Amino acid sequence: MKTARMIVTGLSFVILSCYPVLAAYQPVEGKIMTRWAKEVSPTNALPEYPRPQMVRKEWQNLNGLWDYAIRPQNQTLPEAFDGQILVPYPVESALSGVKKAVTPNDKLWYRRTFDVPNNWPKGKLLLHFGAVDFHAEIWINGTKLGDHVGGYDPFSFDITNAVKSSGPQELIVAVTDPTDRGTQPRGKQVLKPHGIMYTAVTGIWQTVWLEPVPPAYIRGLIITPDIDTQKLTVVVDAAGETAGLSFTAEAKAFGYSASASSTQKTLTLTVNNPKLWSPDSPFLYDLTVRLMKNDKPIDFVQSYFGMRKIAIGKDEAGIQRLMLNNKPLFQYGPLDQGWWPDGLYTAPTDAALKYDLEVLKKIGCNMLRKHVKVEPDRLYYWCDTLGLLVWQDMPSGDRGIGGDDPDITRSPESAKQYELELVRMIDAFRNHPSIIMWVPFNEGWGQFDTPRIVKLIKDYDPSRLVNNASGWTDRKVGDVIDMHNYPGPGCPAIEDNRAAVLGEFGGLGLPLQGHTWQDAQNWGYRSFQNREELADAYAALIDRLPLLISKGLCAGVYTQTTDVEIEVNGWMTYDREILKIDAGRMAELHKKLYQPAPIIRERVPTSQNQAAVWKFTTDKPADGWEKPSFDDKQWKEGPAGFGVEGTPGTAVRTVWNSPDIWLRRTIDLPSGISDLALMIHHDEDAEVFINGVQASSVKGYTTVYTVEPITTKAQKALKTGSNLIAVHCKQTSGGQYIDVGLVEIVPGK
Numbered sequence: 001m002k003t004a005r006m007i008v009t010g011l012s013f014v015i016l017s018c019y020p021v022l023a024a025y026q027p028v029e030g031k032i033m034t035r036w037a038k039e040v041s042p043t044n045a046l047p048e049y050p051r052p053q054m055v056r057k058e059w060q061n062l063n064g065l066w067d068y069a070i071r072p073q074n075q076t077l078p079e080a081f082d083g084q085i086l087v088p089y090p091v092e093s094a095l096s097g098v099k100k101a102v103t104p105n106d107k108l109w110y111r112r113t114f115d116v117p118n119n120w121p122k123g124k125l126l127l128h129f130g131a132v133d134f135h136a137e138i139w140i141n142g143t144k145l146g147d148h149v150g151g152y153d154p155f156s157f158d159i160t161n162a163v164k165s166s167g168p169q170e171l172i173v174a175v176t177d178p179t180d181r182g183t184q185p186r187g188k189q190v191l192k193p194h195g196i197m198y199t200a201v202t203g204i205w206q207t208v209w210l211e212p213v214p215p216a217y218i219r220g221l222i223i224t225p226d227i228d229t230q231k232l233t234v235v236v237d238a239a240g241e242t243a244g245l246s247f248t249a250e251a252k253a254f255g256y257s258a259s260a261s262s263t264q265k266t267l268t269l270t271v272n273n274p275k276l277w278s279p280d281s282p283f284l285y286d287l288t289v290r291l292m293k294n295d296k297p298i299d300f301v302q303s304y305f306g307m308r309k310i311a312i313g314k315d316e317a318g319i320q321r322l323m324l325n326n327k328p329l330f331q332y333g334p335l336d337q338g339w340w341p342d343g344l345y346t347a348p349t350d351a352a353l354k355y356d357l358e359v360l361k362k363i364g365c366n367m368l369r370k371h372v373k374v375e376p377d378r379l380y381y382w383c384d385t386l387g388l389l390v391w392q393d394m395p396s397g398d399r400g401i402g403g404d405d406p407d408i409t410r411s412p413e414s415a416k417q418y419e420l421e422l423v424r425m426i427d428a429f430r431n432h433p434s435i436i437m438w439v440p441f442n443e444g445w446g447q448f449d450t451p452r453i454v455k456l457i458k459d460y461d462p463s464r465l466v467n468n469a470s471g472w473t474d475r476k477v478g479d480v481i482d483m484h485n486y487p488g489p490g491c492p493a494i495e496d497n498r499a500a501v502l503g504e505f506g507g508l509g510l511p512l513q514g515h516t517w518q519d520a521q522n523w524g525y526r527s528f529q530n531r532e533e534l535a536d537a538y539a540a541l542i543d544r545l546p547l548l549i550s551k552g553l554c555a556g557v558y559t560q561t562t563d564v565e566i567e568v569n570g571w572m573t574y575d576r577e578i579l580k581i582d583a584g585r586m587a588e589l590h591k592k593l594y595q596p597a598p599i600i601r602e603r604v605p606t607s608q609n610q611a612a613v614w615k616f617t618t619d620k621p622a623d624g625w626e627k628p629s630f631d632d633k634q635w636k637e638g639p640a641g642f643g644v645e646g647t648p649g650t651a652v653r654t655v656w657n658s659p660d661i662w663l664r665r666t667i668d669l670p671s672g673i674s675d676l677a678l679m680i681h682h683d684e685d686a687e688v689f690i691n692g693v694q695a696s697s698v699k700g701y702t703t704v705y706t707v708e709p710i711t712t713k714a715q716k717a718l719k720t721g722s723n724l725i726a727v728h729c730k731q732t733s734g735g736q737y738i739d740v741g742l743v744e745i746v747p748g749k
Contacts, residue, residue: 025065025086030094031517032341032575036348036355040095045086048350050130050207051154052381053431054221055302058120062171062208063087066112070100073107073176081111087208088130090201093344102202103191104178110204113168120212124160124240130206130376132175133345134184139172149417151177151185152374152395153424154206177202183414183446185395185421187372188337195523198337198565201345206376216240217299218291223431224463225307227276227325232269232305234260238291246292251305253285261292276325277306277433279366282387284433306384306433310465312479312499320499322465322480322554324389324436331389331555332545332593333360333367334571335504338375339564341517341574345373354382355576356561361386363571363583364590369470369503369557372396372442374425383434391437391467391557392429394422396445403444403472410448418446419456426461436464439503443471443484450475470503480554485702486525487537489544493649493704494552501555502548506541507569510534510580515563515573522568525559535581542589547677547707547745549597556593596748600707604667604725606679606741608705611639611653614665618658625662626689626726632664640739647683647735648703661738663727671720678708679741682729686738689726693717701735707743 045063067081089095133151140162220237321328347353367389441447468478488505509524562570615635638654683701695714729738
């Protein structure tokens, strides 16, 4: 049996390509290139079938060399072009062969010719674009087909009446793009790259292709699995003269087949004892959908689906968890920007696109968060096939807000464009089992009318979760509460009706010479000198996660898959040549995240709920202040926590508003207690000592109580009976707070 996925993979060998006469092509010398760049050529520019979930046999790839010109916006079609560009690589990229910027005042023109194969069946001829950023105008043989506005969604034109009966057909595309001078969704593209913002992308950046279809044809599918009822629903979107036609759907897998037929466009198949799709077992069923007339197919497409369910639900302890197939599953993976040093928005090859995902599987990830960018369909196909869950961001745009600011008020034009592209994104990718969450807003970037937008998404696609705002602008709606904590990790306050996730953390930076976008002034949230330091710091971060999972954390998103331009926070270098931390070590670290979470038992309570009395001073004490033998009779006494009102997540009972505070408290421990950890809320840097031995040193601030491991030496210093906890906390600006307790960590079962 030749499955739809075999066809998707194999079609690259039977492409009916028709390129212009080939001129000499060379990529522009880039700052750095990937190993796949040498495989790119005018006859091998992303030749794979671009739409894996709706496959037809006949198609023609229009990637390759096109003429191009950059002109002022007010000028019409140029009489002479500037040269040739390799489509679909963005004009700003090295692989395009051009590597020139297009300003908001410019218009980018493309031109090529193609022939329609004589052996194609009669009917309609469709021209497809994977994505064009941002406003595209399309002409065939001098006839304008129309416009498309939106940088991330696939679109098509029926060109049947515009093509000539024979001979070369002329295709012209004109593109304008305001980048960050406009309010449209643009993600991290800026005209002047800096920090976490990257080089702008303009024009065609995904595959362009032709497809012949019958006069009545299948335009789209909505595939929805339901594992609880063991049903699959297929809704067929048919175009053309469909009166009197019927529809069939047939699902197959080894040892299984089912089919359904109807004159209605909604078909329901029974999938008995379904083999469920998951990261550990990404099982996919093949699906064929036919459009029938007089019991004969006049059009059919091949597809696939996964039987899986995503939801939130309470575990045995009553904590809301992310449930995959009705079972709790901790989700861990990277913030995935999807940028390439040689192709920018466009991966050099399909193998390169797949490689990043293979690395994530190798190091033990089960998810990725696709960050403020929408990818070509094939990325999600590989996630489906390899078994990676996807949180899909909506690309951001317009202006941002601070953490305490209300939602912005967008102009009617800005709001309309955002919602248009949001719905198109869902339409284009909703059939992928890997996508389990939509994320409309990130860190307040363009965030507006949040409750209404969340409801729009939930009503439009009730089969998935919605993360209302990743970061610090939560509006108390959606399925999860999401915090960002650098370097972290941290956990949002646990809620009864939403799952708690860590949408970004980490950001540990390491530039590696010869593999950076620039030689100096690279940037990371926290930088290290060598790979050994980086690996140890990363291990310390991951070791904290199981304790947060016990508390209620349901997912962690590490920043990030690769370095991007001057940002060097990646697990891999930007050119994908080096994985900065040993893959085996990472896999072992990550394996702990999927094991039963340890149980946290409070042994020395914090003052979060009931005050504990500490000795304290705000004057620098003499050396040895942290030791049990130190005389603290002159210190004051007061109830914890110590700080200033208004500091997030605190219970202030004693005001502390000076730069430093020193604390001491004697506690009693019963026998038989081992593996203790700190329960701490600190703003900002804090040192904790147990019986004079340093137990922990934490930097920055938290907004909630977190569990922190204590050193092996401090564990050994603990004893039955009387023990001394001593704390020093230092504050520089903003809120301030300190409170500490001890918890016992019991292995989960």
